[in-house]
Amino acid sequence: MADQNGEEKLLAVARHIAKTLGNNNNMADDILQIFSNFDGRFSRENLSERGGDDDPRAGFAALEHTLKSLDRQISQYVSSDQPIWADSADSSAFLDSIDELIATVSDWNPMAGDKIVGACLVRAEDLLQQAMFRVEDEFRSLMERGGESFDLVHGESTGNLDFDSEDDEEDPELEGVMRNGHEDQIPVAQPISDYDIVVDALPSGTINDLHEIAKRMVVAGFGKECSHVYSSCRREFLEESFSRLGLQKLSIEDVHKIPWQDLEAEIERWVKASNVALRILFPSERRLCDRVFFGFSSAADLSFMEVCRGSTIQLLNFADAVAIGSRSPERLFKILDLFETLRDLIPEFESMFSDPYCVVLRNEAITIWKRLGEAIRGIFMELENLIRRDPAKASVPRGGLHPITRYVMNYLRAACRSRHTLEQVFDDSGVPSKDYPKLDDRVSSSSSLSVQIAWIMELLESNLEAKSKIYKDSSLCSVFMMNNGRYIVQKAKDSELGSLLGDDWIRKHTAKVRQYHLNYQRSSWNKVLGILKLDNNGSLAPNVSAKSIKDKLQLFNMHFEEICKLQSSWVIFDEQLREEIRIALVKILLPAYGNFIGRFQNVPEIGKHADKYIKFGVEDIEARINDLFQGTGKGSGGGRR
Known part of the structure; x- marks a missing residue:
């Protein structure tokens, strides 16, 4: 029966072709003769018996007959309560019927203007729609059933998908593979450290079946419906995967409400999840789309976009929320x-999201990446403001290291560990060096990051100078600047920070520390040294009375003791700097004091009673100097008494 129906259709098609191509009866006869020579079934007699090319009613009857036959075949599958793809013979027969129906509609569409043919085609389209509804259900069912198990195809290295360790211990054979806890759950990929892996979330046989269905749906004009069913299933897979990776669905407002300490943990999860998504999950989805919709690139692109769009937006929205949030330096x-x-x-965005459907996601990723760069530059501006706002009156006792110095220098050292990233950020900013008028030409001609760092150092130095003026004692002012200047130079040396600032900058600021040291010596000890001053040949000035000499010694003792008592409570934080200052004081003070005492002892009026007036021996002077800058305030005792 089926053979007879097929032959009827074949002859009907031949008559239709002859009639369509032949402009007149003679041409139609010639075409029919060619058919007859090719196959005896196309003899003019056979064609004439069935009505010939001059009798379209026979062709219409053949169309009617074909549609009735297809209706019976397709309807039995459409109305079936059993999954068609449970039996390969049924699925094959069903697809053959759909193919025949699609071909019939295509063959007769040129004659759709005919009233009878038009009516038949309406029925055929309705039948095709019913068939598409059923294959859509079958497509969804295959997706859901196929998702109950999947394989992981590794590259050269092996990834360990170790998320649920208890399950892995119970079933060692499933190590490296995420498993279902319940049959109705969609399996998801686990977080891993090795990105050389592809997730095949559907068995190969299922993918082939899906491709066969997708091919018919696209040809029949139901490509969007097929893509929608496909994407709805795969979206759920991705959403569950993101959930297993620890990502929450957070709005921008939600992100801004999260305390920073908690947000730091969210960022760490985001970094890991983004790498897994862009390097494993999304490429695997792209691969699956291309296999299911092989030969139909537009449908594959649309499906991939619909699958990944929500998850991609989830990733990008989080990064965007952080980028437009607070620009506190700690962030x-x-x-x-x-x-x-x-x-x-x-690069992953550009390779996977380059088609017309996805290009907006790629562009959004690039935009948010640049926005993060703007946020980084904004944080450095906020650091500048923090330095400017730190009040000048907030100096530290005893001339020690100011917290703002410690904070800024450690902050910049840590930041400069990401030097190459920061250079990229600031080179893209295009901020001209003229915006930093106080910087010398050598710095302003350097990289944008070098200029930025040098400017921050300039602000810090200006802030410290303002703070130093709060001290009433000029010596303590110099100690404060020595402490902070030394710390700045030491933190800059032997690090990326020093490399950015340059050797000239290091030398310049080392020289500044030396100048602060000289300023301290002059302001603290010049008066004392003046008391001990001898004439040019190393003798006491002539005509100096014994009383005047005694007064000079007493004056020295008083000033020296005051200085030691005061400066023993001051602080030099750097042990090497503290030793350098002490050595320098010993070198200038001990020879002058030794000479003075020697000459004092030789004054005739004093003579053997000299020791009665000498409070400090040379060793005592050195010991008292060594007690300076301890921060203890113990410099009031000691001496020969």
């Missing part, structure tokens, strides 16, 4: 993590 390092992660993933 720099985590925002650098976001920036670097997104920067390194831009």
Whole structure:
């Protein structure tokens, strides 16, 4: 029966072709003769018996007959309560019927203007729609059933998907593979450290079946419906995967409400999840789309976009929320993590999201990456403001190291560990050096990051100078600047920070510390040295009475003791600097004091009673100097008495 129906259709098609191509009866006869020579079934007699090319009613009857036959075949599958793809013979027969129906509609569409043919085609389209509804259900069912198990195809190295360790211990054979806890759950990929891996979330046989269905749906004009069913299933897979990776669905407002300490943990999860998504999950989805919709690139692109769009937006929205949030300096390092992660993933965005459907996602990723760069530059501006706002009156006791110095220098050292990233950020900013008028030409001609760092150092130095003026004692002012200047130079040396600032900068600021040292010596000890001053040949000035000499010694004792008592409570934080200052004091003070005492002892009026007036021996002077800058205030005792 089926053979007879097929032959009827074949002859009907031949008559239709002859009639369509032949402009007149003679041409139609010639075409029919060619058919007859090719196959005896196309003899003019056979064609004439069935009505010939001049009798279209036979062709219409054949169309009617074909549609009735297809209706019976397709309807039995459409109305079946059993999954058609449970039996390969049924699925094959069903697809053959759909193919025949699609071909019939295509063959007769040129004659759709005919009233009878038009009516038949309406029925055929209705039948095709019913068939598409059923294959859509079958497509969804295959997706859901196929998702109950999947394989992981590794590259050269092996990834360990170790998320649920208890399950792995119970079933060692499933090590490296994420498993279902319940049959109705969609399996998801686990977080891993090795990105050389592809997730095949559907068995190969299922993928082939899905491809066969997708091919018919696209040809029949139901490509969007097929893509929608496909994407709805795969979206759920990705959403569950993101959940297993620890990502929450957070709005921008939600992100801004999270305390920074908690947000740091969220950023760490985001970095890991983004790498897994862009390097494993999304490429695997792209691969699956291309296999299911092989030969139909537009449908594959649309499906991939619909699958990944929500998850991609979830990732990008989080990064965007952080980028437009607070620019407190403490946030720099985590925002650098976001920036670097997104920067390194831009090639993945460009390779996977390049088609017309996805290009908006790629462009959004690039935009948010640049916005993170703006946030980093904004954080450095906020650091500048923090330095400017630190009140000048907030000096530290005893001339020690100011907290703002410690904070800024350690902050910059840590930041400069990401030097190459920061150079990229600031080189893209295009801020001209003329915006930093106080910087010398050598710095302003350097990289944008070098200029930025040098400017911050300039602000810090200006702030410290203002703070130093709060001290009423000029010597303590110099000690304060020595302490902070030394710390700045030491922190800059042997680090990326010093490399950015340059050797000239280091030399210049080392010289400044030496100048503060000289200022301290002059302001603290010049008066004392003046008391001990001898004439040019090393003798006491002539005509100096014994009383005047005694007064000079008493004056020295008083000033020396006052200085030691005061400055023993001062602080030099750097042990090497403290030793350098002491050595310098010993070198200038001990020879002058020794000479003075020697000459004092030789004054005739004093003679053997000299020791009665000498409070400090040379060793005592050195011991008292060694007690300076301890921060203890114990410099009031000691001496020969």
